[in-house]
Amino acid sequence: MQRARSAAAALLGGGTGTVFALLAVIFAIVFAVNPGFFQAASLMAFLKQAAPLVILAAGQYFVIVSGNFDLSVGALVGAQVVIAARLIDGEEARTVPVIGVMLLFGIAVGLVNGLVTTVLKVQSFITTLGMLLVLYGAIRLWTGGAPTGSLSESFRVPGRMGIENVPLLGQVPWALLIMIACGAAAIWLMRTRFGRVLIATGDNDLAAELSGARVDTVRTAAFVLSGLSATIAGILIGGFAGVSAQVGEGMEFTVITAVVLGGVVLGGGQGLVVAAMAGALTIEALFTLFNQLALPASLRPSVQGAIIIAAVAYAARRRMRPAGQTATPS
């Protein structure tokens, strides 16, 4: 079927191919260093800890492919965990309602980001940078500087627990299942009319608008999706490791890097959501590799930076096509 073929073509072409290649290479090296890593248990653990970033990447993808940035996700993840801890304050009964509140909050933040960007015409870089500051400050104002309260056991289940004694796999983390669900949802969403309009908008918003697309609406929706993904990521991270003051710090850069590593072009209109998520997986795999190689902690940023630049540069080369006969300047 044609669409399938196109998907295959897209996967191999341009930046998208690079990320899968890189992922394969990294896993190969990890295997060489420590075959034990590929036992079910450690693989599951790996996916469990990778899940939040992958989900964030999916959310960030929507924003980037529509031609924007979302720098506020890191702060939002942190805020969500703190909110959860403070509102739940150890009471099992409050878990579900609070999760509802968190989802609403995530949507609200996305909505504000989206409306400020589309209606007030503020470049998203600035909008979300401002939002980052606001969230960071507001949440600490609210908790007097450091997280208070504590999470309930049931809140921690999704991030920490899993389905026990599955044949072959042992424990299958809920986080993994949630990640798969979110991934599937994201892929499905990009196949819907919304997804098609979204990517067209990122590519050429004027053309989209003249074709009757609600450009501002889809872009705002993208921010909302990003806010939701940050909320889910927050739930998983909070569940995984509990509350700490630093949760989420700097995540925005990691996730944007991940998405770009997946061959998604900053500026919009190009790239696959699968690849974006693969990018996130690649970054996590890279961290694991560093650990397996027992690379001095202080040196890791350098290696990470170098690899990212190299990969993106390589992808850029592959994406370059001849300035074909019909291509005209500008």
Added chain:
Amino acid sequence: MTETPVLAMRGIDKSFLGVPVLRSVDLTVAPGEVHALVGENGAGKSTLMKILAGVHTADAGTIELDGRPASFTHPLQAQHAGVSTVFQEFNLLPELSVAENIFLGREPRRRGFIDRRAMAARTAELLADLGVEDLAANAKAGTLSVAHQQIVEIAKALSQGADLICMDEPTAALADAEVELLYRLIDRLRNRGIAVLYVSHRLREIFDLCDRITVLKDGRRVDCVDSAAITPDELVTAMVGRRIEAVFPEPLPGTEIGDVRLEITGGGNAWLDGIDLQVRAGEIVGLAGLQGSGRTEIAEAVFGIAPFTRGSLAVDGRQRRITGPRKAIASGLALVTEDRKAQGLAMHQSVRANARLVLDANRRVHSGRRLSRIPGILSGLDLVSRGLEQDVQYLSGGNQQKVVVAKWLATEPGVIVLDEPTRGIDVGAKHKLYSVIRRLAAEGIAVLLIASELIEVIGLADRIAVLHDGRIAGELPGGATEQQVMAHATGRSRA
């Protein structure tokens, strides 16, 4: 021509990723000659020009300027060598002034630093040379009319001391009156002994202006003749290799003019006033007028981009307040926009994605049946592409335009507005579009056709509304003469 040619290209080869685009092409231009370079899109004209402009480098072959061998790897070198190119998309920066644009990259300097006074002075000189007074050196390029922007481009070429100026589709965006101005400029250039390489699809201009014609086809030079020695039909045949009617196709049998589908009464807004216009089912109404006379504004008003603030608009007899494209689409309107790159296509998306964009974006018109018709529509337009999943950015201009048309046909519109549908596309595609327009009429669609090339409007339209200064200056039957149209367009005779 005995004197050494200003340009002599021999055996130029160029291929991209192994796909040959130029095959041992020769091209010689004599000093002061106006030389036409013609051929369908994809024939290799642009590539040849880009090699000449130093954008691409030839794989093989030699370039001689005034008998001296030359090879460019950068536009700068081409300019230094005296070859300047005026591309179709103007290379002007809206944020910069006329002077800054003309001298961009070659700013006059005093003691190493930009000398803005000198820059302004020399700009004034250049413009005077070209006989253009009504253009301020410090005006922002972004605020200029298309014609003036082109003048700036030519002034730029002159300032580079070019003895060969290449023009790619220079009249594509000009109204006929402005074309006259261009003619005068080109004459001035010729008199100063400056050669012009003139790339155009417009046969009339070619025969009006050019001394010799080089014809490219599929990357080969098929012919180089004196324009006196060939007829338009022969030329077209040489270009497309098959004989097609240079004249416009006749209305299809069974086309009949039906009820009014689009009716504007006393329509007006900031740019238009007192517009009364009717388009009936099966009817093709042409909108003629000079650049800025309000042609495009009407299209935008009808489609709700810059809606009418006065008067009324009815589609199929029902009053509509169209405040935006969505409303327009919902009421069965379609608009093929003037600038397909900027307004028409998402370049990095596939043919399919672009063709179904309108359906995807509007629930009101979205339906499985319409989606399933898209491949048929595209093949009905003779689209040439590597499958529906190919990105439109890799299609030729003509085929890109077909995708734009297809995406609107997919909505099964009752009224279709075509704004410069044949701008900058090759003869073959043009004729295809002409017959498509006829077919639309035959299907009972009301067609509003906007074109700067009078001949198109005259050849296709059943009625012609001529705009002047934001008002309809007069209505003429199809087949009216260009003189009649121009009379209204220039406001000389008020109908």
Added chain:
Amino acid sequence: MTSERLSTTALIYVALAGVLAAGGAAVAVDGGNLFSTANLVDMLTRTSLTGFLAIGMTLVILCRSLDLSVGYVAALSSLVAATTMDGAPGNVPLGIAAVLLVSGLIGAANGAIVAFGRVNPFIATLGVGLIIKGYLDTEYKGPAGDVPAIFQQFGYTRIAFVPVSTIVMLCLAAAGIWFLRSTRTGHHMYAVGGNIDVARMSGIRTHRTRITAHVLCSMCAGVAGMLLAARFGTGSAEAYTNLYELDAIAATVLGGTLLLGGRGGVAGTVAGVAILAVLDTVFNVMQIDPFAKDVLRGTIIIAAVALYARRQIDRTARRPRFAAAGTGRP
């Protein structure tokens, strides 16, 4: 264009005046005096560091690029300066030269990766930043080197109530304005940022221009690093933790430079820097809770940029022909 930019710049200075007035009033109500020498000194002092960074940032942003590595470059530079000078007044010129050389080279690397590697500047400079971070973490476990008193003057001396560092910053700003207006490379930055293909077609060496912008930007960061060293009396790797790059970008955009390049200028940036400095001082004098500061900062940045955006939209409107006001055609 000049007139355009002036008017935008003018607007920003009006905004600055507004902020000063509002701040002054607020402080007055609070029973203080914002314009007391002490507070003026404080404001001016705070302008210098961000000023150096933002002036450089303006150049790269004008070229439609970005530099997220300036914070790291500044930190590195402070160490290079301190260790080279190593307490010996004689080494001061050597130290300055070393810093400008090192930072210049890093800038060249940034530029080369962006220009030749076709890597999105966001990723490229983020990556380079990480590389430097790794180097700092590995090489310098904390402060190192020793800045001679004579050079510490750069950080502490004042002429009347104007700190020398501020004067140097203003000189650099003047140099920047002159550079953009009167040198080809500078002037071409507008072209490169406005439309790179057009620039290339016009025979502008776009790569060279962009790289120059990055080199100058990093050198400014270098100067900022030297200021840090002068004020610290030593070099500090930790300086990179303060996200100076985001401050610089915020200031630049506050200064009316378009994040998409091609429009703006150093004059506006200086005003943008001043606005942020005034805010900081006001917050300090009024004893605003540190977290409330972030909230306010974020909100104000967004609000300001939204204001500029309004103006952009208005400007792009077509001149009416039949509007009640407008008569005759343009």
Added chain:
Amino acid sequence: MNTTRLAVASAAALGLLLATACTTDEIDDPDTQETAAGEEGGDDWFVQADYERQLEQREIEPEGDPAEPWLQAIDPDWVDTSEFALEGGDATVCFSNASVSNPWRVTGWITMQQQVEVLQDQGLIGEFRSSDAADDDDQQISDIQAFVDSGDCDAIIISPSTTATLTPAVQAACDSGAPVIVFDRGVNTDCAVTFIHPIGGYAYGADGAEFLVDNLEPGSTVLALRILPGVDVLEHRWAAAQEIFGDSDLEILGDEFTGGDAAEIKNIVTQYLQRGEVDGIWMDAGDGAVAGIEAFEDAGKPYPVMVGEDELSFMRKWDETGMTAIAPVYSNFQWRTPVLAATMILSGEQVPSEWVLPQEPITEADLDEYLERNADMPSLHYAKFGGEDLPGFPDAWRDR
């Protein structure tokens, strides 16, 4: 080319402006520089002398009432402060805070504010001005300058964000004539009237390291978790730990930077557990200790011998799991001392020139007592915050 031209220009400009030294606030550097040269080697954080001194100080019985550890001092050398004596109280005290960017500082900051209220009620302190530099050294230098320039500070309290870098600013503050009180992290100048701090990083690191050595079989494996590099107080902790591990038969699997982020900590520990056994965990600060412990639970491994901190979330986990652990303490109550010291100085009382506060780890023995005391405190609160007797207790700390 323009690059070089501008470079030369700016370099020249700098040189020129530096030449014109028409100074308003002088930095007399001699002693600054000497001391500066001393400790800040940059590369090597281990100073044998300091290490040994701190380890001894743990044994010394501090002077003063054990009920008020924040007023105790370990072999103090009292200095006369009569020159700063101020008539009539109502002094304006200015406090330049490095930041409140982590729970430890937040807790301390609350304690200090509560203490200030008391002193204000007693009329000893009039206005209390504070500024927060959000961990930005340059920012804090400006803050301190602002205090100095304002000229209305009768005493300046400084909690430096980084030792070496704040030295010139503190020096300038001293030169302004107002009494300067430095606490928590030090600076490389002794110009401050008093420098208040617990015993220090070496002692902290040693407490935990020795506990591991005593409680683990020889050959056992230990993982070291650190927050970030380059901060002296943290580096000293690690340096001391390395010293002690060096003489032991413990195998150090590695030392990782976690940024204090619980998720990061759990990731890292999990990965180490995948690669092999981990018998003990040493941390340079307790943040996220619980996440580290959970990693063992989730991996189904036995609890390690754990070095945490007197942070409640850890102590509660410790209590419910009954694991073998110790909570080294970086006495949070030190945040009370500076303001008290300020009032003492302003009333001409003697203060120790270097005010070394007691610093005792919480062990199995006194775990319950401290949990008891802090029963209704939030989880990221610090057990030895020493504010129980302040009027604001417990609400000020509980619902902040």
